[in-house]
Amino acid sequence: MSLIAxxxxxxxxxxxxxxxxxxGHEVRLWNRTAASIEQLKDTGIVRCTGAVTGEAAxxxxxxxxxxxxxxxxxxxxxxxxxxxxxxxxxxxxxxxDEKSIVLNPGRTFGVIEFEHILQKNSVHTTPIVAEMQTxxxxxxxxxxxxxxxxxxxxxxxxxxxxxxxxxxxxxxLPSCIREYTVPAKSLLHTSLGNVGAVLHCxxxxxxxxxxxxxxxxxxxxxxxxxxxIARYLEKLDEERLNLARKFGLELDGxxxxxxxxxxxxxxxxxxxxxxxxxxxxxxxxxxLQHRYIYEDVPCGLVPYESLGRLLGIDLxxxxxxxxxxxxxxxxxxxTEGRTLERVGLHPETAFEDLQALATS
Numbered sequence: 001m002s003l004i005a006x007x008x009x010x011x012x013x014x015x016x017x018x019x020x021x022x023x024g025h026e027v028r029l030w031n032r033t034a035a036s037i038e039q040l041k042d043t044g045i046v047r048c049t050g051a052v053t054g055e056a057a058x059x060x061x062x063x064x065x066x067x068x069x070x071x072x073x074x075x076x077x078x079x080x081x082x083x084x085x086x087x088x089x090x091x092x093x094x095x096x097d098e099k100s101i102v103l104n105p106g107r108t109f110g111v112i113e114f115e116h117i118l119q120k121n122s123v124h125t126t127p128i129v130a131e132m133q134t135x136x137x138x139x140x141x142x143x144x145x146x147x148x149x150x151x152x153x154x155x156x157x158x159x160x161x162x163x164x165x166x167x168x169x170x171x172x173l174p175s176c177i178r179e180y181t182v183p184a185k186s187l188l189h190t191s192l193g194n195v196g197a198v199l200h201c202x203x204x205x206x207x208x209x210x211x212x213x214x215x216x217x218x219x220x221x222x223x224x225x226x227x228x229i230a231r232y233l234e235k236l237d238e239e240r241l242n243l244a245r246k247f248g249l250e251l252d253g254x255x256x257x258x259x260x261x262x263x264x265x266x267x268x269x270x271x272x273x274x275x276x277x278x279x280x281x282x283x284x285x286x287x288l289q290h291r292y293i294y295e296d297v298p299c300g301l302v303p304y305e306s307l308g309r310l311l312g313i314d315l316x317x318x319x320x321x322x323x324x325x326x327x328x329x330x331x332x333x334x335t336e337g338r339t340l341e342r343v344g345l346h347p348e349t350a351f352e353d354l355q356a357l358a359t360s
Contacts, residue, residue: 136295
């Protein structure tokens with residue numbers, strides 16, 4: 001039995017905490033907003049259904065970071081990537097060399113940003129920080145203490161800054177999680193393997209009218225991604241793959257990723273989505289104020305665009321989606337997003353630094 005902290009009590013956090021507790025691990029679940037975990041604090045139980053089933057007893061439920069992190073050896077962060085900067089600063093006083101941190105997921109440049117913030121805050125220890133390419137659990141929170149796990153993804157890639165670090169964290173993962181995880185070849189494989197930026201942002205924006213229509217509900221993947229939108233996403237995805245090729249990386253396109261992760265079949269993205277039974281019950285967001293925009297634009301598309309500028313690649317579709325998000329939401333996601341400069345990469349050396357990560 002081992003003591004693990006799960007930070008974030010949203011969809012993924014409840015699924016992760018429940019999964020670990022059901023397999024005998026002592027879990028401390030932290031959430032920034034105390035009101036969201038009042039019921040969990042009273043009962044200490046996460047009710048899981050679906051691919052992970054049972055009533056999972058948690059050791060601690062708290063909004064106090066110090067209480068959550070005291071004595072744990074592994075910290076699994078399941079908050080949206082857009083909160084990583086603030087969380088890195090908040091977590092620093094509680095770190096020790098014995099702790100390892102895994103971002104679930106890191107999205108694009110998650111480890112790089114997290115380590116940059118730790119260094120800016122004069123971190124007194126050097127924990128290993130790793131990132132998952134995506135979350136392991138396809139899941140939805142059904143109440144403050146209940147979650148349905150629709151699927152457990154296969155072969156989810158994980159990476160730290162170095163291969164030794166990756167293997168170290170991989171061996172530390174509890175077996176019930178490790179069996180769905182594989183060590184990635186490099187940190188660029190996970191960061192540029194961020195398919196959430198492809199699957200999430202554009203469909204929400206292109207379905208904005210239906211999402212804001214209170215009289216209409218629809219299934220996000222099955223109904224919201226039509227053949228026309230799916231073809232658009234494939235063009236967007238090709239720009240992501242072109243960024244990776246500049247570093248000599250041949251990554252899975254989103255269609256091949258879905259085949260590997262969900263074991264689906266199809267000749268194109270639309271067919272793969274329609275064949276994905278795990279997406280059957282996933283509803284579209286009920287508001288544009290959703291992580292598919294507020295996480296995936298600044299932590300996915302913005303770093304892709306910033307990297308394209310560095311590499312001299314003339315991107316078209318990625319900036320187009322960012323521009324549309326800015327206009328519809330009345331915000332500038334580029335200002336607060338993960339540009340190379342904001343994650344601590346200097347323009348003069350960024351390519352060499354990233355190339356080193358691709359081979360380390």
